[in-house]
Amino acid sequence: MDIKRYMDAVGREARAASRSMARADTAAKNRALEAIAAAVLREADRLLEANALDVAGARSRDLEPALIDRLTLSEKGVAGMSEGLLQIASLPDPVGEISDMKFRPSGIQVGRMRVPLGVIGIIYEARPNVTADAAGLCLKSGNAAILRGGSEALHCNQAIAALVHEGLRLAGLPETAVQVISTTDRAAVGELVTMKDYVDVIVPRGGKGLIERISQEATIPVIKHLHGVCHVYIDDDADLDKALKIAVNAKTQRYGTCNTMETLLVASGVAERILPRLCAIYADKGVELRGDAAARQMVQGMKEATEDDWGTEYLAPILSIRVVRDLDEAMDHIDAYGSRHTDAIVTEDYSRARRFLREVDSSSVMVNASTRFADGFEYGLGAEIGISTDKIHARGPVGLEGLTSQKYIVLGDGQIRT
Numbered sequence: 001m002d003i004k005r006y007m008d009a010v011g012r013e014a015r016a017a018s019r020s021m022a023r024a025d026t027a028a029k030n031r032a033l034e035a036i037a038a039a040v041l042r043e044a045d046r047l048l049e050a051n052a053l054d055v056a057g058a059r060s061r062d063l064e065p066a067l068i069d070r071l072t073l074s075e076k077g078v079a080g081m082s083e084g085l086l087q088i089a090s091l092p093d094p095v096g097e098i099s100d101m102k103f104r105p106s107g108i109q110v111g112r113m114r115v116p117l118g119v120i121g122i123i124y125e126a127r128p129n130v131t132a133d134a135a136g137l138c139l140k141s142g143n144a145a146i147l148r149g150g151s152e153a154l155h156c157n158q159a160i161a162a163l164v165h166e167g168l169r170l171a172g173l174p175e176t177a178v179q180v181i182s183t184t185d186r187a188a189v190g191e192l193v194t195m196k197d198y199v200d201v202i203v204p205r206g207g208k209g210l211i212e213r214i215s216q217e218a219t220i221p222v223i224k225h226l227h228g229v230c231h232v233y234i235d236d237d238a239d240l241d242k243a244l245k246i247a248v249n250a251k252t253q254r255y256g257t258c259n260t261m262e263t264l265l266v267a268s269g270v271a272e273r274i275l276p277r278l279c280a281i282y283a284d285k286g287v288e289l290r291g292d293a294a295a296r297q298m299v300q301g302m303k304e305a306t307e308d309d310w311g312t313e314y315l316a317p318i319l320s321i322r323v324v325r326d327l328d329e330a331m332d333h334i335d336a337y338g339s340r341h342t343d344a345i346v347t348e349d350y351s352r353a354r355r356f357l358r359e360v361d362s363s364s365v366m367v368n369a370s371t372r373f374a375d376g377f378e379y380g381l382g383a384e385i386g387i388s389t390d391k392i393h394a395r396g397p398v399g400l401e402g403l404t405s406q407k408y409i410v411l412g413d414g415q416i417r418t
Helices: 003-023 026-042 044-060 065-072 073-088 129-140 150-170 186-193 207-219 238-252 268-284 291-296 327-337 350-359
Strands: 098-103 109-116 119-124 145-149 178-180 202-203 228-236 261-267 286-293 318-324 342-346 364-367 404-411
Touching: 003 109, 003 145, 003 178, 003 342, 026 044, 026 073, 026 129, 026 150, 026 364, 044 073, 044 150, 065 150, 073 129, 098 119, 109 268, 119 129, 119 186, 119 207, 119 342, 129 145, 129 150, 129 178, 145 186, 145 261, 145 404, 150 178, 186 207, 186 286, 202 207, 228 238, 238 261, 261 268, 261 327, 268 286, 268 318, 286 291, 291 318, 318 327, 327 342, 327 350, 350 364
Parallel strands: 119 145, 119 202, 145 178, 228 261, 228 342, 261 318, 286 318, 342 364
Antiparallel strands: 098 109, 109 404
16 A cells, blocks of 8 residues: 555545535534444444454454553443443534624624634544544534544454444535544554644544654644643541542552553541551552552552652552652642643642642642543543643643634624724
């Protein structure tokens, strides 16, 4: 295959489709989403069979357990894909929304209209559900999408793509509005991130290595986060039963996700009461613990945490633990070692909670809740195209609004500037 010629054709088709999508009405977009959701449920067995082929291939290649975990699709996962598409269909259509209309002294009205970005290139690893989520979000926000999934998920991604095309076709929308790259050649990625004439924004989803590569090579704006070093801080004014549940869930509900807690910070005033209880639960669940001197003194058998541990995204059953003096020391630690992804405080002190919300500079900051909630579906966005830790355009889980922009509109009645 001539990769350059193939990608150029994909780009041209996506650009043409983006014009059709920008003018598509809400009813047509919702019909497509509902048809795709129904097809996903109808073909659940087929999707699981395709996924089983991918998982078997990943295991035969001795891929990392965290990647295999993200790759694996369950019946619940298939149902979740369908539910996410229906939730996107139920959300208000942001395209064409006009806001901030104001009369100027000249008599003109000036406001802003929300419009699609155009063509969005999404490069991702492992997770087959991203194919459905990304297609649905781009479709509803009036964009065309070029999706390049990882080679390890090729069978399942292609099966989902066929259902997406079926839904677009039934709704009278161009099938080329969502294209899934059929080649596993890495050169396709290099082409995609430099196709300035066709692609408006790139969204990478995957490991730090992938995202760093995309960020370095792309000549197109990138919406990204590099890694998720997420913290939970248990304050000395925390409800300890509440803290126990949150800290266990934040680490053990799922290990291979970017919103999983990687470092637990505990105020010294409550550490002796909460750490032994917590660490017993972690031990039962097979979590390896690495702590500072104070934590190791309270929990026997804990390994010593190194300087590198504090900034590591494990994506595995490994947890770093540090005992801190107070809220200020916890926030200093997060500022020094965090990745600006998701951080949480457990406290019953309203003033400390407000300080944490205001001063911790992350894309999601939480009070008395598990970091695992940092997710587009859980935030009511229907799904997410990815999570951004950048501060320009989009931040946090990127849903429909993050896939649009605003342009100024002016309404006049013959006014001229003098």
